[in-house]
Amino acid sequence: MVADPEALAAELADAALGGDRRALARLLTAVENRSSIAEAALRRLYPTAGRAHLVGITGPPGAGKSTLVAALIGEVRKAGRAVAVVAVDPSSPITGGALLGDRVRMQSYAGDRDVFIRSMAARGHAGGLASTTTSAATVLDAAGFDLVLIETVGTGQSEVEVAAAADTTVVLEAPEMGDEVQAIKAGLLEVADLVVVNKGDKPGAQRTAAQLRAMLVPSVGRVPGASDRPQPKRPEVLVTTAATGDGVAELLAALDRHRAVGHAGATSPAARLARAEAQVWTILGERVRARLLTEDRRGETTAVLAEVADHTLDPYAAADRLLEGIAHEGR
């Protein structure tokens, strides 16, 4: 009934804050599609968000991410807390449906209002995943979930983007993986706040955990941009058997500890500041592009871009020329 995007956004945002799960789902769809109501809704929800613990869970295919997420949901619910899951893994059994056991486990939460599971498409333009995931987490955070789990497959760039959207990043490993995965592991470990060797009942699990502990000599993690300070970082290594629930309570305790240390009395710990920065830079980029593509300017901008495509103008000179146009605009 509401035609105006601003009014619709306000209505949906207020309904989501009031506990309406259908409104929540519609808002997440708007975020995913970058529809016109997304910005208005996010602005309205933003002041209410900032209370949830955002946890990224990543790892190579076959490490058991979805089974662990299912087990973690159970543990969080035992503690009486509300939990939402954003699965940005396009091949996630949680939403795609490959592993029957996980689906059954998930369905047992179908009637539980304090569990909310949502899949998000991982495809999209470069760098868009972090922004979309952060926005989705903001919506769920505002809606009152204590824990927001962000699950993604970690074999490329996506784990970096998911780590950027999380307060705490858990990297999952399976015991005794091949050489190729070993190589991937190195990249994954860079984003880890906690490392979990899952399938702890398999023979190689404890040995893999010991190897990982040896690899994880204290390194220097970085927060990009204005808050660029080296930070010592040595992820804890845990062993779980998600299928039986072994070690999952310990994982939740470790997550809580990491959050407490991360905050350490400050209102804006490093991960939050880095996330705020990334969001603002993304929106700034969008705003600048929008100004360059208004009806007035579009023709000139397109001509400059065509010169770059033809290699008659270099992209740095082009960017400076376009930016001068905006800076001299003075409005």
Next chain:
Amino acid sequence: MVADPEALAAELADAALGGDRRALARLLTAVENRSSIAEAALRRLYPTAGRAHLVGITGPPGAGKSTLVAALIGEVRKAGRAVAVVAVDPSSPITGGALLGDRVRMQSYAGDRDVFIRSMAARGHAGGLASTTTSAATVLDAAGFDLVLIETVGTGQSEVEVAAAADTTVVLEAPEMGDEVQAIKAGLLEVADLVVVNKGDKPGAQRTAAQLRAMLVPSVGRVPGASDRPQPKRPEVLVTTAATGDGVAELLAALDRHRAVGHAGATSPAARLARAEAQVWTILGERVRARLLTEDRRGETTAVLAEVADHTLDPYAAADRLLEGIAHEGR
């Protein structure tokens, strides 16, 4: 001996243009590290670039990307053309060294000045891969390579970024892969200009190719931003056996055809225009951030970001406030 970054950049760029492979390697390192000489060198090289055919090669682990790249190098050299490879797959056997056969094949080009192979770290900030890869390709293009192959593992966001950097994107599949990979496939196919079923000597290869042809009903591909026009796109499906070289000559012919059609008499085909746009937007974002983080402004910018981290200011309002500062600057 040269201390000034501009002068060093000019010296290295001119040496690379003159065929100095060590200078070329140093420039690629500068691009990878985003060092101070990268921009100056890229600006100097840009007018000379724009002649190479940039080909992205992506696909899931185990599809045989590196073996195919090795076979393709052989075919390109038979045709008397110069070829460079940028392997942005961190687990690539081409550079990492898992498959002995590929390494031996690669080493046979060690004395060939018209073959240049380089690995690039795939890790980094969100969206940075496309920009780094595009810059690396520009350097190799300017240095006179006819074909620049960009190899990456395609299981997440990285294939989108590599596709953004290429004129032609080849997606590799292996026959008879499991369900999980099937799901990944859908995302991969979206970026494909050509689909190659490798390991064509395996039983399921022709059937996989037939299935893929059936899946690939004409869809609508998009070029983002100013050049946003729907384009019909139906990738050709080829079968190769990279290990024996079967079908590799046909693949090179298909690449040449795709390039000819893509150009279609225009000086700036869609992929080039989209790439120019992406580069300019990236640089614009960097310029805007640099202006906000000058000594004068840094304090104010950091305060605004802290408000966002504390959820007392939403990121859209923050971006608008920071942008106003630049727009009113009028310099």
